[in-house]
Amino acid sequence: MTLPPLRIALAQIAPRLGLFDENLAVHRDLLRQARADGAGLVVFPELGLTGYLLQDLASEVAIRLDDPRLASLAAETDGLSAVVSFVEESGDHRLFIAAALLEDGEIRHVHRKLFLPTYGLFDERRFFAAGDVLRATPSRLGVGLGLAVCEDFWHLAVPELLALDGAQMLINVSSSPGRDLAATNEVGLGTATSWQTLIRTYAQLTTSFVVFCNRVGVDESISFWGGSEVIAPSGEALFTAPLFEEGLFSVDVSLADVRRERVTLPLLRDERPEWAVRELTRIVAERGGLAHDSTADGWAEPGLDVAPGERLERPIGFRPKDARRDGAEDGAAEPAAAAAADAADAADAADAAKAAKAAER
Numbered sequence: 001m002t003l004p005p006l007r008i009a010l011a012q013i014a015p016r017l018g019l020f021d022e023n024l025a026v027h028r029d030l031l032r033q034a035r036a037d038g039a040g041l042v043v044f045p046e047l048g049l050t051g052y053l054l055q056d057l058a059s060e061v062a063i064r065l066d067d068p069r070l071a072s073l074a075a076e077t078d079g080l081s082a083v084v085s086f087v088e089e090s091g092d093h094r095l096f097i098a099a100a101l102l103e104d105g106e107i108r109h110v111h112r113k114l115f116l117p118t119y120g121l122f123d124e125r126r127f128f129a130a131g132d133v134l135r136a137t138p139s140r141l142g143v144g145l146g147l148a149v150c151e152d153f154w155h156l157a158v159p160e161l162l163a164l165d166g167a168q169m170l171i172n173v174s175s176s177p178g179r180d181l182a183a184t185n186e187v188g189l190g191t192a193t194s195w196q197t198l199i200r201t202y203a204q205l206t207t208s209f210v211v212f213c214n215r216v217g218v219d220e221s222i223s224f225w226g227g228s229e230v231i232a233p234s235g236e237a238l239f240t241a242p243l244f245e246e247g248l249f250s251v252d253v254s255l256a257d258v259r260r261e262r263v264t265l266p267l268l269r270d271e272r273p274e275w276a277v278r279e280l281t282r283i284v285a286e287r288g289g290l291a292h293d294s295t296a297d298g299w300a301e302p303g304l305d306v307a308p309g310e311r312l313e314r315p316i317g318f319r320p321k322d323a324r325r326d327g328a329e330d331g332a333a334e335p336a337a338a339a340a341a342d343a344a345d346a347a348d349a350a351d352a353a354k355a356a357k358a359a360e361r
C-alpha cells in the first residue's frame with residue numbers, strides 16, 4: 001500500500017509560564033490553523049501547555065488524563081494527529097512531564113519523560129517523577145510513532161528501542177535552552193549544533209523520520225532557541241525552523257521513504273536485541289553485586305570495582321592471559337598470590353628465629 005504524502009506542522013511556540021488556559025487557547029487556534037493548511041500531524045514542544053521553568057508551580061498546573069480540558073483539546077483533532085505536552089498528575093499524586101498523542105478526538109498514547117536532568121541549569125528531578133515505560137504506538141497516519149521528551153534523546157537506548165518496537169517516526173518534544181554561544185559552532189549556538197548532530201544520527205541509524213519540536217521565548221531568565229526540524233530516514237534535513245522565531249511551520253514528507261531506506265540499508269533488521277539483553281543482564285547483575293564482575297579487582301567487594309589497599313599496577317579489566325588461566329578471572333589468583341607471599345614471609349621469620357637461637361648457644 002502506498003501512503004499519501006504527510007504534511008507535518010511544527011508549532012514552535014512561546015508558552016506563558018504557569019498560564020494553562022492561555023496556552024490551551026493557543027493550542028486550539030494552532031490546531032485549527034494547521035487543519036485548514038492541510039496538516040495531518042501537528043507537534044507542540046515540551047510543556048507547551050504550561051511553560052517549562054515551573055518549579056513549585058508544577059502542582060498547580062498539573063492535570064490528570066481525565067481532565068476535561070485535555071478532552072476538549074483532543075476534540076479538536078478530528079481527522080488530525082497532534083502531540084501535546086503537559087504536567088500529568090497520576091492517581092497516586094506523582095507529577096510527570098508527559099507527551100500525549102491525540103487523534104480523532106481521543107487520547108491514544110501517553111509517554112512520561114524517562115530521564116530528568118539535574119546538571120547545569122536543570123533541576124527536574126526535584127519536582128517530577130521519572131517515567132518507567134517506553135512504547136511505540138500505532139497511529140492513524142499509517143506508521144508507528146515513538147514519542148520522547150527532550151532529555152530522553154540524550155540516551156541511546158530510547159530511539160533504538162522505539163524503532164525496534166515498531167516506530168517509523170520518532171517525535172521529540174523539547175524545551176531546550178540556548179547555551180554555548182560561539183563562532184566555532186556551525187549556527188553560532190552550541191546547543192543547536194549538538195541537537196542537529198544528534199537527530200540526524202538517530203534518523204540514519206534507525207532509518208526513521210525524526211521530528212524535533214523545540215520551543216522559543218523566555219521563562220524567567222532562560223531563553224529557548226527553537227530551531228525545530230524534520231529529518232528524513234536517510235539523515236537528510238527536510239526542514240529547519242528559524243532560531244528564536246515563533247510560528248507554525250509546515251513541511252511535506254513522503255512516508256514511503258521509510259520503506260525505501262530500510263530495504264536498501266537494513267540496519268534495524270540486523271540489530272541483535274537478544275544479544276544486547278544478555279549482555280545488559282550480565283552488566284546489571286555485576287553492578288548490583290549479584291554476579292562476579294569480570295572487570296573488577298579480584299579483592300573488590302560485590303558491587304564495587306576497586307579493592308581497598310595498595311593500588312594495582314595494571315588497569316582494571318586487563319589482566320595478563322596467564323593470570324586469567326590461573327584463576328584471576330574469578331578472583332582466585334590474586335588472593336592465592338597473597339597467601340603464597342604470606343607463607344614465604346612466615347618461613348623467613350621462622351628461619352630468622354632459628355638463627356637467633358643458634359647464636360645464643
